[in-house]
Amino acid sequence: MLEALKQEVYEANMQLPKLDLVTFTWGNVSGIDREKGLFVIKPSGVEYDKLTPDDMVVVNLKGEVVEGKLNPSSDTPTHTVLYNAFPDIGGIVHTHSPWAVSFASAQMDIPALNTTAADTFYGDIPVSEALTKEQIETAYEEETGEAIVKTFKDRGIDPEAVPAVLVAQHGPFAWGATPAKAVYNAKVMEVVAEMDYHAMTLTTRDSHVPQYLLDKHYYRKHGKNAYYGQDNPKSADHK
Amino acid sequence: MLEALKQEVYEANMQLPKLDLVTFTWGNVSGIDREKGLFVIKPSGVEYDKLTPDDMVVVNLKGEVVEGKLNPSSDTPTHTVLYNAFPDIGGIVHTHSPWAVSFASAQMDIPALNTTAADTFYGDIPVSEALTKEQIETAYEEETGEAIVKTFKDRGIDPEAVPAVLVAQHGPFAWGATPAKAVYNAKVMEVVAEMDYHAMTLTTRDSHVPQYLLDKHYYRKHGKNAYYGQDNPKSADHK
Amino acid sequence: MLEALKQEVYEANMQLPKLDLVTFTWGNVSGIDREKGLFVIKPSGVEYDKLTPDDMVVVNLKGEVVEGKLNPSSDTPTHTVLYNAFPDIGGIVHTHSPWAVSFASAQMDIPALNTTAADTFYGDIPVSEALTKEQIETAYEEETGEAIVKTFKDRGIDPEAVPAVLVAQHGPFAWGATPAKAVYNAKVMEVVAEMDYHAMTLTTRDSHVPQYLLDKHYYRKHGKNAYYGQDNPKSADHK
Amino acid sequence: MLEALKQEVYEANMQLPKLDLVTFTWGNVSGIDREKGLFVIKPSGVEYDKLTPDDMVVVNLKGEVVEGKLNPSSDTPTHTVLYNAFPDIGGIVHTHSPWAVSFASAQMDIPALNTTAADTFYGDIPVSEALTKEQIETAYEEETGEAIVKTFKDRGIDPEAVPAVLVAQHGPFAWGATPAKAVYNAKVMEVVAEMDYHAMTLTTRDSHVPQYLLDKHYYRKHGKNAYYGQDNPKSADHK
Numbered sequence: 009m010l011e012a013l014k015q016e017v018y019e020a021n022m023q024l025p026k027l028d029l030v031t032f033t034w035g036n037v038s039g040i041d042r043e044k045g046l047f048v049i050k051p052s053g054v055e056y057d058k059l060t061p062d063d064m065v066v067v068n069l070k071g072e073v074v075e076g077k078l079n080p081s082s083d084t085p086t087h088t089v090l091y092n093a094f095p096d097i098g099g100i101v102h103t104h105s106p107w108a109v110s111f112a113s114a115q116m117d118i119p120a121l122n123t124t125a126a127d128t129f130y131g132d133i134p135v136s137e138a139l140t141k142e143q144i145e146t147a148y149e150e151e152t153g154e155a156i157v158k159t160f161k162d163r164g165i166d167p168e169a170v171p172a173v174l175v176a177q178h179g180p181f182a183w184g185a186t187p188a189k190a191v192y193n194a195k196v197m198e199v200v201a202e203m204d205y206h207a208m209t210l211t212t213r214d215s216h217v218p219q220y221l222l223d224k225h226y227y228r229k230h231g232k233n234a235y236y237g238q239d240n241p242k243s244a245d246h247k
Numbered sequence: 248m249l250e251a252l253k254q255e256v257y258e259a260n261m262q263l264p265k266l267d268l269v270t271f272t273w274g275n276v277s278g279i280d281r282e283k284g285l286f287v288i289k290p291s292g293v294e295y296d297k298l299t300p301d302d303m304v305v306v307n308l309k310g311e312v313v314e315g316k317l318n319p320s321s322d323t324p325t326h327t328v329l330y331n332a333f334p335d336i337g338g339i340v341h342t343h344s345p346w347a348v349s350f351a352s353a354q355m356d357i358p359a360l361n362t363t364a365a366d367t368f369y370g371d372i373p374v375s376e377a378l379t380k381e382q383i384e385t386a387y388e389e390e391t392g393e394a395i396v397k398t399f400k401d402r403g404i405d406p407e408a409v410p411a412v413l414v415a416q417h418g419p420f421a422w423g424a425t426p427a428k429a430v431y432n433a434k435v436m437e438v439v440a441e442m443d444y445h446a447m448t449l450t451t452r453d454s455h456v457p458q459y460l461l462d463k464h465y466y467r468k469h470g471k472n473a474y475y476g477q478d479n480p481k482s483a484d485h486k
Numbered sequence: 487m488l489e490a491l492k493q494e495v496y497e498a499n500m501q502l503p504k505l506d507l508v509t510f511t512w513g514n515v516s517g518i519d520r521e522k523g524l525f526v527i528k529p530s531g532v533e534y535d536k537l538t539p540d541d542m543v544v545v546n547l548k549g550e551v552v553e554g555k556l557n558p559s560s561d562t563p564t565h566t567v568l569y570n571a572f573p574d575i576g577g578i579v580h581t582h583s584p585w586a587v588s589f590a591s592a593q594m595d596i597p598a599l600n601t602t603a604a605d606t607f608y609g610d611i612p613v614s615e616a617l618t619k620e621q622i623e624t625a626y627e628e629e630t631g632e633a634i635v636k637t638f639k640d641r642g643i644d645p646e647a648v649p650a651v652l653v654a655q656h657g658p659f660a661w662g663a664t665p666a667k668a669v670y671n672a673k674v675m676e677v678v679a680e681m682d683y684h685a686m687t688l689t690t691r692d693s694h695v696p697q698y699l700l701d702k703h704y705y706r707k708h709g710k711n712a713y714y715g716q717d718n719p720k721s722a723d724h725k
Numbered sequence: 726m727l728e729a730l731k732q733e734v735y736e737a738n739m740q741l742p743k744l745d746l747v748t749f750t751w752g753n754v755s756g757i758d759r760e761k762g763l764f765v766i767k768p769s770g771v772e773y774d775k776l777t778p779d780d781m782v783v784v785n786l787k788g789e790v791v792e793g794k795l796n797p798s799s800d801t802p803t804h805t806v807l808y809n810a811f812p813d814i815g816g817i818v819h820t821h822s823p824w825a826v827s828f829a830s831a832q833m834d835i836p837a838l839n840t841t842a843a844d845t846f847y848g849d850i851p852v853s854e855a856l857t858k859e860q861i862e863t864a865y866e867e868e869t870g871e872a873i874v875k876t877f878k879d880r881g882i883d884p885e886a887v888p889a890v891l892v893a894q895h896g897p898f899a900w901g902a903t904p905a906k907a908v909y910n911a912k913v914m915e916v917v918a919e920m921d922y923h924a925m926t927l928t929t930r931d932s933h934v935p936q937y938l939l940d941k942h943y944y945r946k947h948g949k950n951a952y953y954g955q956d957n958p959k960s961a962d963h964k
Binding site: 599600601602670673674677680681682683684685687688689691693695696698699702706713714715716721722 | 748749751768769770771795796799821823824826827828829830831832833855856858861862865894895896922925926
């Protein structure tokens with residue numbers, strides 16, 4: 009069942025240690041088959057060097073396990089909320105990567121201070137509000153997803169244009185059109201957080217890039233006028 | 248004598264360089280056989296790539312060598328005090344891992360600012376008081392152990408719930424149910440210290456997590472209602 | 487066509503991941519044949535482990551592709567401007583290396599605070615002014631090159647003596663007599679930025695080296711009295 | 726000639742990249758045969774992966790090359806001064822390791838804030854005064870050595886008890902009984918500088934260890950009462 013997607017999700021999970029995004033088992037990637045309404049996710053607490061494609065767990069959009077001999081990631085309810093709320097995303101990743109967690113601990117956005125950020129994120133990566141006592145004590149993982157969705161709604165951010173978030177006091181989630189794109193975005197977030205930390209402790213000036221630089225860099229790589237790389241709509245025009 | 252435990256302690260010691268917790272020979276792991284009242288510890292000053300299971304030294308709970316051709320770690324008296332004072336722990340590790348030593352040098356706790364901390368440590372990792380001149384000049388390594396025990400007693404901290412400490416001006420000790428768990432806890436401490444440093448230099452606000460978040464995350468992974476992973480009491484309920 | 491130069495540029499590009507200067511595909515190196523007035527550059531957005539010498543693209547000094555089956559780096563117009571403005575350079579490199587990007591984000595020069603800087607850079611590595619809205623919206627990559635050239639002209643800096651720059655809000659460019667030398671200079675810039683960051687956050691004093699130390703170190707390695715290494719004009723005198 | 730010492734010096738040099746103490750060719754180790762009054766040193770500017778024991782250069786205590794087909798390190802005059810001034814040392818190392826250079830750039834000592842420092846350095850690692858214009862323009866490398874010697878004399882520091890120094894605006898030198906010990910001391914200095922930086926930016930309190938802790942740790946590993954490891958005078962007493 010969903011063997012190709014399991015392989016794809018497995019490979020995306022295996023990128024996490026290679027990209028220095030996880031310590032021990034602290035991360036998980038999922039990917040969705042939108043037609044079938046099912047997603048595939050890493051099992052909970054399994055070490056990366058013991059993981060196989062066959063260990064992946066299949067879950068429906070109510071968050072119920074449909075197939076799998078192991079328990080899915082304890083963060084499965086968060087993934088479920090996000091797949092339901094953001095209908096255009098194809099993969100989700102959660103890690104405890106250290107630079108992103110530092111910003112989440114300080115409850116600060118990862119600001120767009122340079123073109124490295126602007127190439128991937130069309131604005132600051134927002135931090136959610138801290139969850140309340142009630143949210144934490146009732147349905148914690150679902151409420152984590154709801155806090156993410158609320159953050160994007162309240163602040164009017166398009167989750168496709170800014171495909172990542174920090175959950176306050178917790179850490180980063182990222183997403184994308186595919187599981188591999190989600191992992192890519194998670195790595196960019198981590199690198200940008202590192203660059204930002206050093207810029208923000210070098211100077212107290214507000215170093216945000218202006219809107220027109222954000223527009224330029226983001227749309228070099230995204231949308232109908234993108235020309236970066238070999239396969240974007242306008243790539244050939246730059247030859 | 249205690250061949251299986253020697254192998255286990257050897258393997259836990261070999262994790263230290265793999266997890267980037269030691270420079271040169273600056274670390275040691277021990278493990279105890281509670282029934283026999285004997286513990287096994289790394290010899291003093293031996294390089295990791297020359298270490299064998301057979302080099303491990305067997306020590307009793309008075310700190311006397313029972314078997315072993317090499318001198319035990321110079322920190323053996325500290326391990327002895329901890330095994331006597333904390334009857335439920337099965338393994339102890341000491342390193343000079345750099346982020347933890349920085350907090351020990353500044354004589355500051357490693358605070359619980361995020362869920363990465365809360366998953367393993369039920370509260371701040373305390374720093375002991377600095378040892379006095381007399382303590383240092385008489386029985387230094389024993390007094391180091393006593394200072395740790397006093398810290399947990401004075402501050403009312405359960406050593407099973409917060410399985411790590413910073414010795415002021417020195418560095419970290421961690422422990423756990425097994426030698427491998429102790430090493431795991433030492434690595435989490437180091438990662439949390441790194442995350443905390445950057446959060447604490449990004450913002451001056453007190454970023455401690457609230458008690459209810461600490462409860463939630465700690466008890467997801469510990470105790471009779473734990474549901475993280477594949478083998479906790481409530482793991483199956485989350486399938 | 488230009489097979490030897492393609493090989494040389496390919497090898498210089500492959501140094502970028504080895505020297506930890508790039509994440510993903512975020513970097514490019516070019517090299518020029520001054521007699522033919524043609525330069526060779528990495529294609530846009532191709533992963534390093536899939537790159538071959540044959541993928542390199544040949545471009546003329548108007549920035550037009552002369553040979554190549556792939557699109558050249560999207561930064562090609564910047565390289566074109568620099569080769570035209572700086573007639574003595576033989577190779578150019580652009581990366582998003584994190585320490586340099588942090589200084590570019592803060593819009594601060596990388597100052598000459600020590601002999602490591604002075605050995606390679608005869609003074610501070612300047613940051614350009616931020617590009618205007620109009621510059622960004624018209625011919626962005628050309629204007630990036632023009633901003634670099636203007637920085638060196640306005641501040642009276644010799645691009646051979648200080649073979650690197652930060653583009654404000656973006657990141658580093660470096661150059662040299664050959665593609666390999668350009669990459670060497672890019673790595674020195676990154677290491678110096680790291681050293682500077684820590685020095686500048688340790689002390690608020692102005693730690694610039696004096697002019698005579700700059701002279702001494704720079705001219706140990708450059709010019710007709712250089713004596714460092716085995717092949718400089720005065721190397722033999724120091725035997 | 727001095728084949729065993731060449732091999733020893735070669736191996737100590739090859740430790741520098743393994744211990745992450747050098748970028749490119751920025752480091753050199755030497756070792757002395759006190760009976761013959763000759764020392765062996767790395768050639769100038771040769772890459773580590775091309776270095777062989779046979780490339781080592783033999784120099785006398787006037788700084789004259791006695792044997793060798795390559796030019797010796799440009800820092801050879803500094804080594805010569807130190808071997809003459811400090812008659813009990815057997816090996817010297819110079820690097821541009823980044824944490825030590827940051828302290829040298831800020832012209833700050835690397836203070837003794839913890840037992841990691843005290844195990845190897847009996848007090849702060851001093852930074853020299855900056856060289857004057859005249860010193861730099863006349864016999865730069867000799868004057869670098871003289872500045873080191875003056876620092877130890879003026880401040881009453883025993884170069885055997887504190888076997889390392891920072892040359893202001895330049896970087897670290899370390900020494901020891903053998904070339905290998907010198908490299909060991911250089912690595913400890915780098916690790917201690919990293920630990921200190923983070924402690925010093927976490928707190929503004931003076932975190933120096935007291936004299937009695939310095940005594941305890943230093944003399945656990947040095948002198949007639951040392952008991953750390955397997956081979957110190959009192960090691961067996963701790964079994």
